[in-house]
Amino acid sequence: MKKVFTLLIFTALGFNTLIAKEIRSAEILFAKKCAMCHTVLKPKNKAAKKRMVAPPITKAMKSVVITIDALEGPLKDDELKEQTLVFLQDYIYNPSKKKADCEGSVIKKFGVMPSLKGFISQKELDVLLPWVYESFKPKKVNGEWP
Numbered sequence: 140m141k142k143v144f145t146l147l148i149f150t151a152l153g154f155n156t157l158i159a160k161e162i163r164s165a166e167i168l169f170a171k172k173c174a175m176c177h178t179v180l181k182p183k184n185k186a187a188k189k190r191m192v193a194p195p196i197t198k199a200m201k202s203v204v205i206t207i208d209a210l211e212g213p214l215k216d217d218e219l220k221e222q223t224l225v226f227l228q229d230y231i232y233n234p235s236k237k238k239a240d241c242e243g244s245v246i247k248k249f250g251v252m253p254s255l256k257g258f259i260s261q262k263e264l265d266v267l268l269p270w271v272y273e274s275f276k277p278k279k280v281n282g283e284w285p
């Protein structure tokens with residue numbers, strides 16, 4: 140029952156291309172492979188802020204998506220998703236200062252993300268990345284990026 144509910148809720152939110160089982164696997168993958176560095180939102184308390192070793196994933200995704208749309212676009216939703224997934228696929232295995240879309244201040248503070256080659260498989264990325272996109276992409280407000 141709970142699964143059916145999750146499916147209904149996520150479908151309503153626009154997760155209609157992901158089935159409930161994939162969402163659950165993606166959540167687990169994010170917890171195991173990304174969350175040790177990336178929080179979801181910016182932490183509020185000082186101690187948690189001090190422990191940060193990477194930008195919150197919502198902030199990182201905002202930089203990535205808005206940069207791609209600015210350089211290549213304005214893109215239609217499906218094109219933006221596709222190009223973002225191509226970028227993420229490459230960045231996770233081959234990150235570099237040159238490719239990074241995060242602001243200079245973010246790179247200065249945390250350094251460049253390490254390559255996750257050998258830590259996360261292609262099969263896992265296929266499940267994880269579409270979910271990361273749907274979950275953490277920025278949303279336009281009145282046709283403008285926030």
Ligand code: HEC
Nearest residue numbers: 172173176192193199200203239240241246249250251252
């Ligand atoms: C060992 C710590 C660490 C892990 C693990 C990690 N990241 Fe990162 N990530 C970083 C740091 C630091 C940055 C900021 C610097 C940069 O952009 O390279 C970053 C940046 C990013 C960015 C922005 C890239 C850009 O263009 O600047 C995305 C998107 C991202 N991470 C996604 C992920 C995902 C998805 C995972 C899990 C599969 C993950 N990261 C795992 C440390 C990590």
